[in-house]
Amino acid sequence: MQRRHDRIELACKDLAEEAFKAYTGKKDYKRALEIYTVLATSTGVPEDIARFSQNMLGRLSKKIEDSKK
Numbered sequence: 001m002q003r004r005h006d007r008i009e010l011a012c013k014d015l016a017e018e019a020f021k022a023y024t025g026k027k028d029y030k031r032a033l034e035i036y037t038v039l040a041t042s043t044g045v046p047e048d049i050a051r052f053s054q055n056m057l058g059r060l061s062k063k064i065e066d067s068k069k
Contacts, residue, residue, distance in 0.1 A: 012049045015039060019053075023060065033060050 019035035022028040039045050039053035 008044055009046050009049075012039060012045050016049050016052065019056070023056065029060055029064060033057070033064075036060065 015035050016039060019032045019039070022035070023032040036053040036056045040050055040057055042050075045053075
C-alpha cells in the first residue's frame with residue numbers, strides 16, 4: 001500500500017511540475033488548465049498538491065479573463 005501511495009504522489013508531483021512549466025514557460029494555458037483541473041478534482045491526490053492546483057486554477061482563470069479583454 002505504501003508503494004502505491006508513493007507512486008501516486010510522484011506522478012502527481014510530476015504532473016504539477018509539467019503544468020507549472022506549461023503555465024509559466026510555454027504560456028500553454030489550456031494544457032495547464034487541464035492538468036490542474038485533474039489534480040484539483042481527483043481523489044487520491046495528496047492534499048498539498050490538490051490545494052496548490054486549486055490556487056493555480058484561480059490564477060489561470062484570472063489570466064484567461066484578462067487576456068480576453
